[in-house]
Amino acid sequence: MVTLEDKFVFDLQGYIIIKNVLTEDEVTEINEVCDRIFPRSYDEVENLKEEGSLRRTSRVSKWDPVCQRLIDHPGITPYLREFLGPTFRLDHDYCIFMKQGGDDKSILHGGPETANGCQFYKHHNGTIRNGLSVLTFFFADAGPGDGGFACVPGSHKSNFLSDFPHDVRTFKRSEPYVVQPVVKAGDALFFTEALVHGTLPWSADHERRTFLYKYSPGHISYSQSYYNPNDYFEPTEQQKRILSPPSSGGRPVSLESKKSNN
Numbered sequence: 001m002v003t004l005e006d007k008f009v010f011d012l013q014g015y016i017i018i019k020n021v022l023t024e025d026e027v028t029e030i031n032e033v034c035d036r037i038f039p040r041s042y043d044e045v046e047n048l049k050e051e052g053s054l055r056r057t058s059r060v061s062k063w064d065p066v067c068q069r070l071i072d073h074p075g076i077t078p079y080l081r082e083f084l085g086p087t088f089r090l091d092h093d094y095c096i097f098m099k100q101g102g103d104d105k106s107i108l109h110g111g112p113e114t115a116n117g118c119q120f121y122k123h124h125n126g127t128i129r130n131g132l133s134v135l136t137f138f139f140a141d142a143g144p145g146d147g148g149f150a151c152v153p154g155s156h157k158s159n160f161l162s163d164f165p166h167d168v169r170t171f172k173r174s175e176p177y178v179v180q181p182v183v184k185a186g187d188a189l190f191f192t193e194a195l196v197h198g199t200l201p202w203s204a205d206h207e208r209r210t211f212l213y214k215y216s217p218g219h220i221s222y223s224q225s226y227y228n229p230n231d232y233f234e235p236t237e238q239q240k241r242i243l244s245p246p247s248s249g250g251r252p253v254s255l256e257s258k259k260s261n262n
């Protein structure tokens, strides 16, 4: 359940940490799936985007039923309904694994009203709505200074984004308004792509392990390709709805929203 404090924090920061979404057993199970399907060697892996000490590959949601379960994990669907509306859909998904020294050399990106209208943050009369938004699931801790996900809290409402200094954007200069949220394995972090965010080099001696499940409101797609429910392990009705391509008219709402007449 999304509390009033959650809404306050998300509106304030543009992201929120959802603690203990996954049990220790779920984290262990998913890490085992990762070891089986996505080997640890950074040299021998084929068919994926290799960037030195960073590995990324897409459609991790179909690796195994335990990854599929994350699509509508009961710990996260209340946030999706509250922040994207009841027709939310899975837009695309991928993992980011990094070993010590890993650096995707990206810059802090995103911001309000970017990506041709796919990325936005809106509030009206107590209702929050976002465009493309991300649930990052953590299967390893990210402690203070470890790196990985970083953002500029509050920047989803910035009016002066063009004044954001390039050297801070490119991590050449550190400023306290860029933060790296501290999380534990099993936590999830929900953020709007309207938030300025990016990836800091990974400095911990354990591997960074994250899945990023990106959702859009039901009528929007950022991705050029859509999901095929036949690629999944007997998807439930709710999962089929979340995996369906974008549409506006006649789109079914999430089951829980029907129940609560939301």
Ligand SMILES: O=C(O)CCC(=O)C(=O)O
Binding pocket: 096, 134, 136, 148, 149, 150, 197, 198, 199, 200, 210, 212
């Ligand atoms: O988790 C990260 O490292 C940042 C991901 C990112 O840049 C994005 O979602 O666009």
